[in-house]
Amino acid sequence: MKFLVVDDSTTMRRIVINSLKSLGYEHVAEAADGKEAFQKLVAEGADFVITDWNMPEMSGLELTRAVRAHAQFADLPILMVTTRAFKEDVVEAMKARVNNYIIKPFTPQGLKEKIEQILKSTTAAA
Amino acid sequence: MDSVQGLPESQHSPENPVTSFVTALHGIIPTLDRIRLFIEDSTGKIPQASKQLSSVATATEVATTEILDLLERSTQTLSDVETSVAKLKSISERQQLAGAALRALAASLPSTNGTSAWSEHVTAIEESNRDASTICEELAGFAKSAKDDIMSISIALQVQDITSQQIAGVSQVIESVREQLSKALSNFEHPIESLADATAPSLSVPKVFDHGASYDTSQDRQESADEIIKRWQQEGH
Numbered sequence: 001m002k003f004l005v006v007d008d009s010t011t012m013r014r015i016v017i018n019s020l021k022s023l024g025y026e027h028v029a030e031a032a033d034g035k036e037a038f039q040k041l042v043a044e045g046a047d048f049v050i051t052d053w054n055m056p057e058m059s060g061l062e063l064t065r066a067v068r069a070h071a072q073f074a075d076l077p078i079l080m081v082t083t084r085a086f087k088e089d090v091v092e093a094m095k096a097r098v099n100n101y102i103i104k105p106f107t108p109q110g111l112k113e114k115i116e117q118i119l120k121s122t123t124a125a126a
Numbered sequence: 127m128d129s130v131q132g133l134p135e136s137q138h139s140p141e142n143p144v145t146s147f148v149t150a151l152h153g154i155i156p157t158l159d160r161i162r163l164f165i166e167d168s169t170g171k172i173p174q175a176s177k178q179l180s181s182v183a184t185a186t187e188v189a190t191t192e193i194l195d196l197l198e199r200s201t202q203t204l205s206d207v208e209t210s211v212a213k214l215k216s217i218s219e220r221q222q223l224a225g226a227a228l229r230a231l232a233a234s235l236p237s238t239n240g241t242s243a244w245s246e247h248v249t250a251i252e253e254s255n256r257d258a259s260t261i262c263e264e265l266a267g268f269a270k271s272a273k274d275d276i277m278s279i280s281i282a283l284q285v286q287d288i289t290s291q292q293i294a295g296v297s298q299v300i301e302s303v304r305e306q307l308s309k310a311l312s313n314f315e316h317p318i319e320s321l322a323d324a325t326a327p328s329l330s331v332p333k334v335f336d337h338g339a340s341y342d343t344s345q346d347r348q349e350s351a352d353e354i355i356k357r358w359q360q361e362g363h
């Protein structure tokens with residue numbers, strides 16, 4: 001299972017990647033904004049995207065919309081991990097079709113649960 | 127006619143309105159000058175304040191990177207410890223098998239069968255193997271616990287991303303105040319061009335950020351979000 005971790009904060013990318021490794025997910029790529037992430041996704045592929053919302057060039061929301069518009073990635077699991085905590089933000093992200101939503105600061109347990117939930121629901125749907 | 131309040135007659139006649147306007151203006155000019163100086167002073171200080179904020183953000187990021195480097199190195203060291211302990215445990219397991227084989231061998235040899243010296247030696251070997259195995263399990267537990275603590279420290283460093291967004295928010299407010307003050311300054315007769323035209327200093331804070339970012343470790347906000355997601359999914363979107 002290959003993860004793509006997208007965040008403009010180097011610190012956040014390292015923390016998410018370390019958490020994934022502690023959960024046994026060793027195969028992880030990273031990108032600093034939505035644009036770079038989309039290019040990497042098309043060029044190298046990924047099985048799971050974990051993305052921040054607020055980023056320069058292309059936000060996590062725009063990335064989600066771009067990914068969903070691409071037939072190849074219509075069902076790609078996307079988990080939004082962001083500081084944005086308003087109800088409207090969560091609704092907007094769900095409308096853009098993220099699979100789930102975590103508010104920073106996240107916990108490793110919270111991350112684990114969300115990943116497992118998403119994988120369970122996407123394999124059930126497949 | 128008597129003079130009014132001791133003033134001579136010639137000064138009692140009403141003052142020309144233009145003269146009184148000019149007199150009033152003369153009174154206002156020093157005040158305007160003070161306002162101009164205040165704005166100049168404040169506008170001049172803002173880039174310095176922004177730079178200080180930026181250096182706080184940079185120092186925090188550098189320190190966070192150093193801490194993460196150390197934490198990742200420690201995690202690697204603990205993983206190496208875990209590997210060595212696992213090897214040690216497998217050696218001890220092999221020795222336990224060897225101990226059992228030795229006991230069987232002792233029982234089958236007529237010369238040693240039933241002698242307490244043999245039995246005592248084999249028992250001592252078996253016991254020390256069991257002890258070694260227990261110690262290996264303890265060591266693995268310590269390593270795991272230290273790794274969990276390191277992960278908790280690493281997780282707490284999310285504060286750097288969150289505070290850098292908060293600093294970016296404050297910097298944006300300061301910059302808009304500086305712009306307004308610069309505009310106000312340009313209305314004066316002799317604005318200090320260098321201040322009025324000063325551009326915002328480039329800051330090492332996120333270019334795009336969340337105004338509402340906060341380091342809130344309670345799970346209330348996540349629970350509310352989960353509730354919205356659950357309802358969304360139940361509605362079959």
Ligand SMILES: [Mg+2]
Binds near residue numbers: 332334
């Ligand atoms: Mg961000």
